[in-house]
Amino acid sequence: LARASGADMTTTRRLGAEKSATRAALMDAVEAVMREDGYGALTARSVAQRGGLKHQLVYYYFHTLDDLLVATYERHIGRYLERIEQAFRSPRPLHAFWQVHANPVDAVLNMEFLSLANHSEAIRTRTIAFGEDVRRLGLGRLEHLLAGNSAAAGAVNPFAATMAISAVGSILGLETAIGISGGHAETRALIDWCIDQLEP
Numbered sequence: 001l002a003r004a005s006g007a008d009m010t011t012t013r014r015l016g017a018e019k020s021a022t023r024a025a026l027m028d029a030v031e032a033v034m035r036e037d038g039y040g041a042l043t044a045r046s047v048a049q050r051g052g053l054k055h056q057l058v059y060y061y062f063h064t065l066d067d068l069l070v071a072t073y074e075r076h077i078g079r080y081l082e083r084i085e086q087a088f089r090s091p092r093p094l095h096a097f098w099q100v101h102a103n104p105v106d107a108v109l110n111m112e113f114l115s116l117a118n119h120s121e122a123i124r125t126r127t128i129a130f131g132e133d134v135r136r137l138g139l140g141r142l143e144h145l146l147a148g149n150s151a152a153a154g155a156v157n158p159f160a161a162t163m164a165i166s167a168v169g170s171i172l173g174l175e176t177a178i179g180i181s182g183g184h185a186e187t188r189a190l191i192d193w194c195i196d197q198l199e200p
Contacts, residue, residue, distance in 0.1 A: 020061065022053065022057060022061065023061045025051045025053065026047060026048075026051055026053065026057065026058060026061060026062075026068060027068070027071060027072040027075055028051065029047045029048070029050040029051030029053070030042065030047050030068060030069060030072040031072060031076070031106075031109055032050050032051075033046050033047055033050050034108075034109055034112040034113075035106070035108050035109055035112070038112060038115075039112045039113075039115060039116045042065065042069065043065070044058040044059070044065055047065075047068070066120070066122065069116070069120070069122075069123070070122050070123065070126070073113055073123055073126060074126065076106075076109065076113065077126065077127075077130045080105075080130075081130065081133060081134070083100050083105075084097065084100055084134055084137060085137065087099070087100050088137055088138070088140075088141040088142075089141075092199055093141050093142060093145065093199075094142065094145070094161065094165070094195050094198055094199040095195055095199055097138070097162065097165055097166075098165050098169065098191060098192075098195055100169070101165055101166050101168070101169020101170060101172075101173070102169050102172065102188060102191070107173035107174055107176055107177040108177045110170070110173065110174070111174050111177055111178075113127070114127070134162060134166065135159055135162055135163065137162075138158050138159065138161065138162030139158045139159060139162075141158075142158035142161060142162065143158050145198075145199065146158055146161070146198065149198055149199075152197075152198050156198060161198070165191065165195075168187065168191055172184055172187065172188070
């Protein structure tokens with residue numbers, strides 16, 4: 001820590017601007033390394049090299065590599081949450097919510113972040129918060145919808161509906177990412193049929 005001249009106080013290192021294009025490029029590079037080589041390959045040098053930048057810039061924009069990973073993950077789940085919020089605001093929220101999960105964006109990256117959550121308390125904490133946020137959103141938007149459906153009233157819980165849809169969609173996405181496709185078309189058809197019963 002640098003000391004201010006003539007004073008017994010410490011100053012913290014100034015970081016680069018949060019809206020900098022270089023900061024965004026570093027986060028893009030983290031995602032690229034994770035997709036191509038896995039989270040285990042992440043270093044300041046590998047990230048900087050992938051982004052065509054000097055590795056010192058990692059520490060100009062972030063205190064540590066972990067801070068860069070957390071910022072990248074927060075941006076990733078923020079985009080995902082925005083898609084989910086848009087789905088729940090649509091005229092047919094269950095169908096739209098299923099489309100978000102049935103056609104997962106960046107399933108490989110999702111898989112890498114889930115693996116990283118086993119080793120990073122910061123990533124795990126944010127993953128838990130994200131999952132709870134999705135369930136709360138589903139409860140608020142779907143409770144009225146399902147209550148108005150005589151076939152579903154009392155039998156289908158909004159929490160269960162959102163969890164089933166997101167779980168099946170996530171499994172399909174993860175399997176697709178590693179090359180498994182058997183039974184996927186049939187599973188998608190089954191979920192489509194079930195949602196049609198709840199949201200004609």
